[in-house]
Amino acid sequence: MSSIAIEPHTKDYAASRWDPRAWRIAAISLAPVRIIQGFIYWGGGSRRFIYAPSKLDPHAAHWMANKFQTAMPGALLGMGSVISFMLHHFVLLYAGVIVFSAAELIAGLMLMLGLYTRAAALVSMGFSVVLMLMFGWQGATCIDEWTMASCNLAMGATLLLAGSGAWSLDNVLLRRKPQRAQSRGFRWASGSMALPLSDAAFSKLALAVLAFTVAFSVGTYDYFRGSVVSPFHSGPVSPTAHHLTLTQATLLPDASVRFHVALDAGTPEAPVHIVKAALLGADGVVVAQWDAATLSRTPKSAFDNDYAYNRFGPGPYGWRAPMGAASSITLPAPASMAESAGAARTLQLTDVDGRVFSAPLQGATQ
Template sequence: MERTAFSPASCFSLLALVLLGTRFVQGFIFWGGATRRLIYNFHEVNGADVAVKLDFESAKFVANKLTHALPGTLWIQSPLEWTLQYPDLIIASVWIWTLAELAVGLGLILGLATRLAALVSIGLNVSLMLIFGWMGSTCLDEWTMAVSGLAMSSAVFLAGGGTWSLDNLIGRSGWAERNGWTAWVFSGPLPVGSVRTAALVLAAVAVVFTVGSYHLLFGAVVSPQHARVSFHSHDIALSKAAVAADGAVTFDAYVDAGPDTGAAYVIAARLVDASGTTVAAWDGAVLAALPTTAIRNVYPYVWASHFKTERVGFSGQTGARATITLPPPEGATAEGAPHELILEAIDGTTWKAKVVP
């Protein structure tokens, strides 16, 4: 049987052809994310069409996803919280991310600066994992997207764009051949030794990224399965509970777990003494009647996660932080010093905090 001799150029062209669908899919994912904000989600506001996902004053502003994701972010929670304190920085970050997604999406779909686009895609997928990897009620949605995206982008980076790419047209000009570095940005053959090394490094990164993030977020690698931060049930972390001279109670609350599609609903609160006896209580009607000044949300933006009053009690979305003040209770007992604050959820779940003397 006669063997076909492959040149380096033909090998890379074949690899790129094999990955053509992969390149397109990964590109379309980012293209779709950017265009949903830039092109396809305009609503009429005061007689003008506005891209609501990029409108800071809209409840649908895309940064709302950041406040929902904060409780489970890996290692970068503090920088994100700092960013969310400055509206101009939030807007700039959203636009930079959107334009990066647009450029990467177009680059991969069209095969323009394919390797650079794939490299940036790797960075975007790592960022998505750090921020959103813990979220997803079915099939570990965000984690699956991020690890798959990193592996796909790594393969496209190694193969380049091949014949079916704008890079191929650029390569015909001869300019790319005269500048060796261009192959690492656009497409075309790379030194075999460099490809072997890059392939092993990227494979190792993909394995560590996949197994390591899975273990950090969900266990089930060298430990029993457990969620680092639960996406299935809400939790409210309480702190700095203090009782004023008139009996009013102030505390900090943070919804640090749970699905972003719902909220934690609090229908009752009480103070108990060291023996567990209730010394003051607030029912759902009292909590629902709290004035707006009694709930001071850390993130006041219309699109951010908030604590707010409901028909019965009050609620907090995932990621909401607030300082809440309960009014002096009626019918409080004179016996026993307040020892602990307890909030009760609509499903019977309770959250507790020691009262600061």
């Protein structure tokens, strides 16, 4: 009776897919991903604590609150309201900045060292989601904030599933106490071994992580820029062109004008410059106006800013404001044509690029 030899490479793949050598090769291959992912977040935290501590100084120009405020107009899923609330509560804001920065520093260092790698990778995924929700809409030529955070989300998801496995402190901990191999908690948090799951369960987990990563990344990209199920667009909130929303415009008895203005679109890299304000009559004819020189002499007391950080105020060429600023402003009575201001129906502001923003005027003679 003859027999047929079975070559080693024809063995059932399902029985050998977790071969220790294959796991080791995968672990070594992923080392650059783990180390650079860690460095990215360690770098974010270390800049604030070590290399650029002014980012944690509320009195410095680079204080992190200014950066957060620029994100408000385009933040998703209520994050703008969360930022606004924190900006109005300094203790909560400062504590949040410190905790977030420290978490970045620690999680980044853990990833670089391969210490409790899966736990650190999960934290890094949380960072990426928060950053995409807050800053993902920004980017003058492309959505660069989204691009960086989405790549970090994918890297974190990969490390969550694969762990560290090679050149890591997780391996050192396992060698010192081999019994840790029997601890489900250690295997879920570290990265020196495969997750304590059956093949079927691991496949389901991997598919779930993949589905979330793809759906969240592609979904936010389509919302910000289209080009997936809709044509390309510059976003619900433009990251390039400044936009002012005027509300509550009221003509006061002394012919001064009180109104609220918010800079709710545009690039955080450059402030908006308002070079002209005008009151228009029912026929669209200018009945009063303030030029750039007049606006630049507006006293600071005329600005009641909503936030203590990015603010509206007088500048060398009219008014200026960084991204996310909002303020109630009182325009003084016009030096000329004050007697005709009562016929005004519309308040109009013009920025340095010639864009015009307007609001109906309350309190004018009907």
